[in-house]
Amino acid sequence: MILGDTEIWIAVAVGALGTFMWRVLGVAVETRVRQDSPLFIWIGCVAYAMVAGLMARVLLMPGGDMAPDSMAWRFTAFLVGLAAWYWRGKSVPTGLAAGVGTYALFVATGTA
Template sequence: MGDAAIWIAVLIGGFGTFMWRALGVAVETRVQEDSPLFNWIGCVAYAMVAGLMARVLLMPGGDLSLQPLTWRAMAFLIALAVWYRSGKSVPIGLVAGVISYALILYFQGL
């Protein structure tokens, strides 16, 4: 693949990203926070995160697949508990999961 093809792919990807952002800015004043559409979008976002977490937990790829499911499940449960106790803050739950998994690996000697 030549340099021109790479730049074309980057430009197309950037256009797709910014197109959706511009559309979001254009319609953000028309969407009420308590509307069914906004609630549906929130539900879809949570479902996507849950699906990704289930995939990483149950069918991981790469080096993560070399570790036992119990270790991944322990880190997930810790992250879930921290997420719930923190007022359902996704970044805090994510950091808790990463740190707990790193500690599990560290104490296992990996």
């Protein structure tokens, strides 16, 4: 089925409405949310747990193009990223760039 211009614009409008609805709701309630509330702390813990689970999955059981690569590559890149993150005051962009850059270097050079 080929969509016409009208259907595409309707899909864009519905997607934008769904996105902006949550943003407006967030702005409306942000003054009522305490960062030290038990619910907010729980949400933060769940978010950290999800990130940790994803990192463990990528490190230990990768899929796709990472599957045939050496675990030593993945583990070393993880440690370099972790060290950079810690060294730069827990800066996520720095840790991410260091880890991805290290892994990319391993893949590009083909070293083990």
